[in-house]
Amino acid sequence: MSKPIITARGVSKRYQLGQIGMTSFRDELERLSSRLRRKEASTPARTGEFWALQNVDFDISAGEIIGVIGRNGAGKSTLLKILSRTTEPTNGEINMHGRVGSLLEVGTGFHPDLSGRQNIFLNGAILGMSRSEVAAKFDEIVAFAELSAFIDTPVKRYSSGMYVRLAFAVAAHLEPEILILDEVLAVGDADFQRKCLNRMSEISTSDGRTILLVSHNMQALRRLCGKCLYLERGKSLGIMPVEDAIARYTQHSQPSPPIVRLEDRPRGHAEGSRVRLLEIGTTGGQPIRYGHPIQFYVEFRLLEPVRRFAIGIGFNTREGQRVLTLDSDTMQPALDLEPGSYRVTLGVNFWLLPESQYHITCAAIEGSTYPDALSDVALWDVLPAPEDETTHRSSPNARPPVAVAVRELIA
């Protein structure tokens, strides 16, 4: 086995929970003055600390494609941030031999007023390519993005599909020894996604480059990676063959209770301030059973009036595939609501997802924006229906009862 290209030893990262970075100058002065008067007790109660990564060790050899796998909050993104050097670890050390290119988002640094051509050069430079390297690959990039006719048009006139294609094309032609990718597979239409996947296996097999890839898409991981680094609540379970990792990831685990509080869950930037999701559950805490009626409810609080408002609940398989979405405004009017607290119920007469476990996503929708959204808030079991005798016939898919009429054909 060749000498490792990445070695990580005892990597840990601590985050301070609560009001991080929101201090104002006044708070700081108060803290300082109380410290000067040696009043330790009056230092503001640290709402606690959170270890996103704890003592993670691993070695990766040159030319490997390693998937990083783990549930939400396992520390995948934190690890990628540290590897790509956008933040530093609290403890530990990582040594990497070679240039590192990271792609935690496509189109980083794109400027809407610049043309596609100018953005290719700018984005390439941000990702660490020199001007001559980009120039040498320019035609290939444009051809890959299928945008030669629009290359001198400002990107603000591009459709979102064109934008993403251009961004990925630049990234796909990066030539660092180590490439770090986060969920970027989920871009573009199906054809382009396939093209991206092909390009990635091409990069590593033909050019001998090392790739670290975070994805919730088990198909993509299975296709690209030989091994996976499995993270669980900030700790590494080691690097294992991809099938073992997927089996572990998708195995039956303890489901969440039928009623889940959402109010205090951490949110993304600016989410959950005007509209805040408070609780999700099934009415009366009922279990979900194939073929039976079921009613879900979502409670939320509005600080401002909302127009064209709706509540959505999404059901994803253990492999990360969305199989069902319940939106309160599907084929019916959206809601206009005044400030206050509300409970919305969403009922289904015939529950058609089969027996399995599903990850639940919950979102507040206003027009085309999401003022609050939380993914993977719960893992719910769907139970089989005792009166159903046909489940054994199919793999998990939707099986609604159908209207049946039989008529004998006369020759």
Added chain:
Amino acid sequence: MTAHASTHRIQIRPNQSWLRLDWVGLWQYRDLLVLLVQRDFTAKYQQTILGPLWFIVNPLINAFVFTVLFSRIIGISTDGIPPMLFYLGGQLSWNYFANVLGSTGNSLTGNAGIFSKVYFPRLIPPFAMCGSSLIAFVVQLAVFGVVWGYNFFFTPYGESMNVGWSLLLFPLLILQTAALGLGTGLVLSAITAKYRDLQQLTGYLLQIWMYATPVIYPLSRIPEDWRWVANLNPMAAIVESTRVLLLGVGSVTFATHAVSILVTVSVLLGGIVLYQRTARTFVDTV
């Protein structure tokens, strides 16, 4: 590949020394620096009619207002220099300084989005700002040159104008201006990254600083008792030295300018250290 790889060894550790600057990285990303300057420039003037001409209009209007207000109405002396020339000359280095400080003052908060997604030396964007502000400066210098030429050839004052070899020091003076603006901007961006409420400060700071600097009045108007305050303000020596170099009039001594250089160097070093230290884990707090 091994030979190539061994030249790029990246070590990630917590709490690296404040002074450990990524010099190699800064050099590797030099193309990004140039492209950011270009981006700033094109993005700013893509959809304007006059484009870079705005750089001309702005100082001319200011110089005109100053001439009417301070010279004609209030009657502040201009050390015998024709007022238009005096104010344009004073604004040259001051405007460059103010542009650099204003644009680098939010280098961290302004780039939070991109900093949290990709690594490149965090000093590149503020360096690029110094470059793109230079374009406005060059245009202003041309305007000044035209007014200077007019005075030299077509007015009686022209006969007393003498500019010598010392003009060659002017680029160094501009370099010092950039260093001071950058240093102050880096300090401000490190502070505002932590305390958002101090973002309002930059505007006030610039306004007060301008009145404390001999932009609209000559240094000779400051009473002797207060001169030492002016000497501590590095911009005072820079603006006055600009006039000495370009117009041959002004009261700045070698010693006062040496103090100004000393202050500039300390501010720049302090700014870089503070900025780097804040930038290391800045994205955790956005």
